[in-house]
Amino acid sequence: MVDVRGVHKNFGPLEVLRGVDLQVRTGEVTVVLGPSGSGKSTLLRSINHLEKLNRGYVSIDGELIGYRRSGSKLHELKEREVLKQRLHIGFVFQNFNLFPHLTVVENIIEAPVSALRRPRKAAVEQAERLLERVGLADKAAAYPRQLSGGQQQRVAI
Ligand SMILES: Nc1ncnc2c1ncn2[C@@H]1O[C@H](COP(=O)(O)OP(=O)(O)OP(=O)(O)O)[C@@H](O)[C@H]1O
Ligand SMILES: [Mg+2]
Structure with a gap:
């Protein structure tokens, strides 16, 4: 389902990913384990093309992510096309990226209403x-700063 091939990623002189190969089958649970700063988040961010790769490629369910192939070359997709691909890829950020000025329920409906144009009432x-x-029915009107770390994480998920 997830196929990572020969992925290289560097930030300037810092080589973070040096030829990562990873295959994850449907239904399989995979844990990426390593010291802080070793590149776990960079690998995950590469999978849904939040990072541009220096070499290698990622495909999900047979579809190349972030690029299209023409002959032997890869061309980067337009951001709009990448956004379409990301709609099918679940992703939880390491820091939860909740909007501090929005309540829990407003945070959750932001993407469905703004990006997917779903009616507000249905989204709520x-x-x-x-x-x-996830046991947070009583926190719908709370702001992220009023939640514990685990509660914020469940809102993000
Ligand atoms: N945008 C960036 N620009 C420059 N360097 C970066 C950038 N993002 C990450 N790095 C560096 O790349 C390396 C890998 O970072 P990454 O966030 O992938 O680590 P990690 O394995 O997820 O660590 P942690 O366990 O602490 O979350 C680190 O040395 C980090 O400083
Ligand atoms: Mg990380």
């Missing part, structure tokens, strides 16, 4: 169902 109902599932 879905958000409330999801909050119920």
Whole structure:
């Protein structure tokens, strides 16, 4: 399902990923383990093309991510096309990226309403169902700073 081939990534002179190969099958759970600063987040960010690769490629379910192939060359996709691909890739940021000035429920409906153009009322109902599932039904109107770390993480998920 996830196929990472020969991925290289450097930030200036700092080589972070040096030819990473990783295959994850459907339904498989994979843990990437390593010291702080060793490149775990960079690898994950490379998988949904939040980082440009210096070499190698990533494909998900047979579809090249962030690039299209023409002959032996890879051309980077337009941001709009990458955004479409990302709609199918779940991703939880290491820092939760919640908007501090929005409540829990407003944070959750932001993407469905702004990006997917879903009706606000339906998005709120879905958000409330999801909050119920993760034990946060009573926190819908709270702001991120009023939540514990684990609660903020569940809102982000
Ligand atoms: N945008 C960037 N510009 C320059 N250097 C970066 C950038 N992002 C990450 N790095 C560097 O790349 C290396 C890998 O960072 P990364 O965030 O992938 O580590 P990590 O394995 O996720 O660490 P942690 O366990 O602390 O989350 C670090 O040395 C970091 O300083
Ligand atoms: Mg990290």
